[in-house]
Amino acid sequence: MELSRQVRRGTLADFRRGLVATAPLVPGVVIFGLLYGVMARQVGLSPWEAWAMSLIVHAGSAQFTALGMWASAGTGAIVLTTLAINLRHLLMGASIAPYLTGLRQHWRSLLALWMSDESYAMAITAYRQGTGSAAYFLGANVGIYLAWPASGLVGALLGMALPDPARYGLDLVFPLAFLGLLMAFIEDRKTAVVAVAAGLLAIVGSQLLSGQWHVLIAGLLASLGGIVLEEVERAWRQR
């Protein structure tokens, strides 16, 4: 057990293996990145701002969500929403942390900085199969990182040429992206119930509160409601 979990730093070959293994994922990242860049322009970001966000945030779902509320929400609401969307990274980090013990802290922070959903999935799979290493993880991180900001910048530069975005259906991008994101997070009946409750609470809240705070409040209440739901279900079974 201890031996299998002992840290493997890996070699340059492992790094290359991780990098190459991202290739099948790159087209998807690039399409998403291009659309992100185009949409960033539509909400008023400059190409360089759009690029900077991809470079230092490097979180597609959160960036798309932030753009969707860019004009209507304040900085606080946007940062808190980003935090909430990315809370899942805590679970990812917790599951991969045991494999990173023994690495120096600056390596661990670098791996964490670049950890995307895709590269995490690749790295944890490799670790569980016994072929993982820090170098492989780094290679996967770098592969995704090479594709995301670059495609965002290209999209933002192309996006300038669109005088009438609705003609190209770009006003559909956020509703469609949100639909896909939402369904990706609905895992079972309980998460579905929580989502419906959050939607209803937000509709009521938007009539009562100004700004975008109803989103965070409804999200918080409904997600806590999920735990209540679990407890009720457990009590029901034990009845």
Next chain:
Amino acid sequence: METALRIVGMALVTFFTRYAMIALVGREPSALFRRWLRYVPAALLAALIAPAALASPAAANVHVRWIALGVGALLAWRTRQVLPTLVGGLVTFWVLSAL
């Protein structure tokens, strides 16, 4: 300035979520916290979408838009992924608009 602040804020909280558990090796988040985390993204995204979905602005080609969103909803439901939903919905809109 406001934009820079937003981007840096987003970057900081994102890094926090990625690094927190890796920095504190051996410390697991509590069971209750884990259970709560599972519901957060779904609740938040639903809260974000629902009020906006009610306010549908009148556009010239409103039927094409609804069909494209319908195809997107179907793809979202079946694939549970963003990319097929986005691409399928947009391609539907482009094809129907070109007809």
